[in-house]
């Protein structure tokens with residue numbers, strides 16, 4: 001049973017309904033309900049949900065590519081060999097449809113690829129209004145530290 005979180009869901013819905021590229025960070029203590037909230041929000045929305053784990057970059061990249069291909073029902077993507085997160089994100093960013101991209105436990109991804117935040121930044125800056133209305137969600141436990149690192153590009 002899902003209880004409460006109406007305020008949080010409303011904030012997410014508002015972001016979703018605004019035009020353009022949105023970048024949201026969801027943070028909070030362990031077991032507070034971040035993943036559950038995200039899952040609820042994603043219901044009936046076209047989305048990619050990726051749960052990062054403590055594995056090496058090559059494995060995370062391969063798993064992420066698989067999930068993107070499955071979520072977008074993209075046989076072409078399944079069959080090709082992508083060598084970087086940047087190329088997958090660029091591929092996602094070219095999609096015209098409205099799409100929510102979630103990276104849960106983002107800290108594991110940034111651990112294996114320190115450049116990941118600056119990659120997002122450059123892709124976001126290059127998105128113009130005709131391009132997709134993507135949203136990226138990240139989960140971090142410590143927002144302050146996360147934002148500071150994001151600004152420095154060293155997440």
Ligand SMILES: Nc1ncnc2c1ncn2[C@@H]1O[C@H](COP(=O)(O)OP(=O)(O)OP(=O)(O)O)[C@@H](O)[C@H]1O
Nearest residue numbers: 001002003004005029030031032033034035036037
């Ligand atoms: N709104 C809710 N209503 C009822 N149960 C909830 C709600 N949100 C979370 N829970 C329950 O609380 C537990 C923890 O939730 P969840 O895994 O979403 O937390 P989390 O913040 O993602 O944790 P972690 O930091 O470990 O990833 C789960 O068992 C989940 O079912």
Ligand SMILES: [Mg+2]
Nearest residue numbers: 034035036104
């Ligand atoms: Mg969680």
